[in-house]
Every structure is written in structure tokens, then in C-alpha cells.
Amino acid sequence: MQKKVPGTRDILPEEALFWQELEKISRDIFTLYNYKEIRTPLIEGASLFNRSLGESTEIVQKQMFLIKNKEELYALRPEGTASIVRAYIENNLDKTARFRKFYYFGPMFRLERPQRGRLRQFHHIGCEAIGSLDPDLDVEVIALADSLLKAFSVKDYKIKINSLGSLKDKKELIALLNKKLKSKLSALCADCKTRFKKNILRILDCKNDNCLKVISGLEIDDSYLCSQSREHFSRVKAGLDALSINYEVTPYLVRGLDYYTHTVFEIVHKDLGAQDALGAGGRYDNLVKELGGPEAGAIGFAFGVERLLIAQGLRGAFGVKSLIYLIGLGEQAKQYCRVLLDELRSNKISCDTDYENKSLKGAMRQANDLQVRFVLIIGDDELKKGIITLKDMHSSTQEEVKKEELMRLLKERLKC
Numbered sequence: 001m002q003k004k005v006p007g008t009r010d011i012l013p014e015e016a017l018f019w020q021e022l023e024k025i026s027r028d029i030f031t032l033y034n035y036k037e038i039r040t041p042l043i044e045g046a047s048l049f050n051r052s053l054g055e056s057t058e059i060v061q062k063q064m065f066l067i068k069n070k071e072e073l074y075a076l077r078p079e080g081t082a083s084i085v086r087a088y089i090e091n092n093l094d095k096t097a098r099f100r101k102f103y104y105f106g107p108m109f110r111l112e113r114p115q116r117g118r119l120r121q122f123h124h125i126g127c128e129a130i131g132s133l134d135p136d137l138d139v140e141v142i143a144l145a146d147s148l149l150k151a152f153s154v155k156d157y158k159i160k161i162n163s164l165g166s167l168k169d170k171k172e173l174i175a176l177l178n179k180k181l182k183s184k185l186s187a188l189c190a191d192c193k194t195r196f197k198k199n200i201l202r203i204l205d206c207k208n209d210n211c212l213k214v215i216s217g218l219e220i221d222d223s224y225l226c227s228q229s230r231e232h233f234s235r236v237k238a239g240l241d242a243l244s245i246n247y248e249v250t251p252y253l254v255r256g257l258d259y260y261t262h263t264v265f266e267i268v269h270k271d272l273g274a275q276d277a278l279g280a281g282g283r284y285d286n287l288v289k290e291l292g293g294p295e296a297g298a299i300g301f302a303f304g305v306e307r308l309l310i311a312q313g314l315r316g317a318f319g320v321k322s323l324i325y326l327i328g329l330g331e332q333a334k335q336y337c338r339v340l341l342d343e344l345r346s347n348k349i350s351c352d353t354d355y356e357n358k359s360l361k362g363a364m365r366q367a368n369d370l371q372v373r374f375v376l377i378i379g380d381d382e383l384k385k386g387i388i389t390l391k392d393m394h395s396s397t398q399e400e401v402k403k404e405e406l407m408r409l410l411k412e413r414l415k416c
């Protein structure tokens with residue numbers, strides 16, 4: 001038997017209902033905040049990610065799905081931000097309106113060791129606001145993430161925020177870490193010894209017990225931030241306070257991608273175990289310029305859909321439960337059912353029937369399994385009398401309805 005690739009999942013129809021609902025809620029909320037959908041290709045030139053995420057990041061070093069095509073090296077996108085910045089520049093979007101707000105859904109690919117909440121093909125719901133340095137935009141983006149979680153009925157999450165400052169401040173932080181960690185290298189795990197040379201900020205994310213001890217003794221405060229960066233961060237915090245959004249300033253939150261500056265944030269949830277980030281984001285004020293575009297501050301975030309569904313526990317009984325099920329007893333009645341199905345669908349009423357020649361009992365069991373709202377039973381007798389038996393599956397009552405009354409009655413009861 002052919003099996004799926006490790007770290008990928010089939011989203012079967014019952015679960016797909018939850019995905020549709022998450023997307024629908026997201027579209028509504030993004031629209032409230034005036035974000036517009038963007039769809040970019042799943043493959044990009046690999047160099048896009050090397051340049052934006054950073055050569056020494058774990059994603060670029062170890063996790064890219066690469067495709068060689070003659071002289072070209074492509075990558076399955078590991079995230080959306082770099083692609084959207086590329087699209088913003090390549091399509092000259094800044095020429096018509098420099099400030100743009102985008103949202104997106106879609107699969108991302110990272111060659112990771114699969115475990116609960118960590119897949120090789122996973123999905124993002126995210127947004128990017130490009131073209132502004134205003135700290136109020138940071139507040140809007142974090143508030144938007146918070147609104148989405150509330151609308152998804154996710155509870156008990158925590159928003160952690162920090163500031164990396166400007167590029168210069170970030171370099172200062174790196175130098176500070178270098179100085180403090182140099183004498184403690186022997187106590188760090190093998191990965192962190194490599195990170196010390198290649199991507200020192202990542203040491204602050206290490207979960208190894210020994211590394212955690214070293215990190216907790218580092219005593220790094222926010223002295224690496226210049227006064228402007230400090231002012232920016234204060235305005236972000238004040239804005240979040242004004243909106244009563246709960247957050248926790250987390251000094252060692254640095255994020256794994258090179259493009260981040262100033263505000264970074266991560267939203268964690270206790271039900272997720274080791275992979276506890278539901279979503280994350282931050283500012284990337286230099287990326288647009290670095291990829292060949294204009295000077296344009298930007299900020300965004302992405303949620304991992306699979307993790308949202310774990311945290312939400314697939315609660316909420318999503319899904320359309322207004323299906324009508326038709327049961328035709330006898331050849332003539334079956335023929336009539338086919339016409340009626342067509343008529344119902346033309347009236348935007350979703351309906352189905354039995355295609356397996358089930359008995360009345362079997363067809364009723366099927367209707368039950370499908371959790372339909374109403375069942376219409378039509379036998380030769382009913383046909384002769386011009387009536388249809390309408391069974392309400394919520395109240396378990398049934399009545400006889402005149403054919404010509406049926407559509408009006410159903411529309412009334414389904415409120416459509």
C-alpha cells in the first residue's frame with residue numbers, strides 16, 4: 001500500500017469542515033481590519049529564502065525542500081513573508097500605494113523531524129502590513145492576532161512580546177551575548193556551540209536543561225536598545241494596554257529568522273506541549289530594501305493551522321447542518337426525487353439522496369449519520385396524493401406537506 005510522506009496529513013472531509021470554518025472566520029476578521037488576500041506560488045527561487053531568512057538559520061541550513069532544475073535551484077516555500085515581500089516588489093505594488101495590507105492561507109514546507117504539532121507540510125494563516133514604521137501598526141497587528149484567536153474560540157493562550165531594536169541595536173545584543181557566553185561555552189549543548197559561531201541569538205531559544213541554566217544566569221536587560229527603539233516599544237506596549245490586550249514582555253524572545261527587528265511576538269498555548277507556539281510574528285523593517293525594493297517598514301505574523309486546531313480541540317460544532325435528505329421509495333418516486341433534488345439545489349438548499357438502494361430503515365440510518373436537518377420521504381402513495389412526508393430530525397416530528405408548499409416551508413425553516 002502506498003503511504004503518505006512522513007510529516008504530511010490527509011485532511012479528511014469531517015476535519016475539512018473545521019478548516020473551512022477557520023478560513024471563513026479569518027477572512028471576515030481580516031476584512032474588518034482592511035487586509036486583502038494575496039496568493040503567491042508554492043515554489044520560489046531558493047535564494048529568496050537564503051537572503052531573507054538568513055544563511056545561518058535552521059530553516060535555510062537544514063529544512064528547505066529543494067528542487068534542482070538545470071541551473072536553477074527552487075525551494076518549496078518554508079514560510080510566506082519572503083514571498084509576499086518579493087511579490088510586493090516585483091509587481092511594483094508600492095508605486096500605486098506604498099502601504100499595503102495582505103493576508104494569506106496556504107501550505108508551507110519544512111524538512112523537520114515530524115512530531116505532534118511539527119509537520120513537514122503545515123499551513124499558515126497569516127498577514128503582512130508593508131510600508132509603515134508606525135508603532136500603532138504593531139498594535140493593530142497584535143490586536144488582529146488576538147481577535148482571530150478569540151473568534152476561533154481558542155482559550156488560555158499567552159502573547160509574549162519583546163523588542164530586538166534596530167539593526168544596530170540587534171548587533172549590540174549579539175555582541176553582548178558573545179561577550180557573556182564566551183566563557184560559558186563548555187556548558188552549552190553541541191547545537192548551541194555551533195549556534196555560538198553561526199546564529200548566536202538562537203541560543204536563547206534552546207530548551208536543553210544545561211543551556212537553560214546558562215541562559216537564566218546571563219542577566220541581559222534592554223540596555224542594547226537605543227532611545228528611539230525604546231520609545232517605539234513603549235508606544236507598542238501603551239497601545240496594547242489601551243486595548244486591554246494581555247501580553248507578557250519576554251526579554252529572551254528573539255525569533256529564529258534573520259529579518260526581524262524591533263517588535264517580535266509569539267503566542268503560546270499550554271496544550272501544545274514541546275511545540276508550544278500557536279503563531280508568531282514581528283517587524284522586518286529592512287527586508288523590503290534588502291530584497292531590492294524601497295525603504296518600507298513592515299510587520300506581520302502567521303498562525304500554524306494544525307496547532308490552532310489542537311489548541312481549539314475542534315470545538316464549536318462547526319459546519320453546515322442544513323442538509324436535506326431525500327428518500328424515494330419505488331422507481332417512480334426515485335425519479336421524482338431526482339427532479340426535486342435539482343429544484344432544491346436551484347433554490348440554494350443543500351441536499352442529497354440514497355444512491356445505494358437502501359431500505360427505508362437503512363436510508364434513515366444514513367440520514368442520521370449525515371446529521372441532516374430534514375428528511376423528505378416520497379413513496380408512490382405520496383406521489384399520487386401530491387404530498388411529501390417531511391421529517392424534522394431535530395424534533396423527531398413528521399408531517400405531510402403539499403408539494404407546492406414544500407419550497408416555501410423549507411426556506412422558512414432553514415431561514416434562507
Ligand code: HAM
Nearest residue numbers: 079081118119122277278279280281282300301302304
Ligand atoms: P514561524 O514562527 O516560523 O514564523 O511560523 C509561524 C507558526 O507556524 C509557528 O508559530 C507555528 O505555529 C507554525 N509552524 C512553524 N513550523 C511548523 C511545523 N513544522 N509544523 C507545524 N506548524 C509549524 C514564520 O513563518 C513567519 N513568516 C511569521 C511572520 C509573518 N513574521 C512576520 N510575518
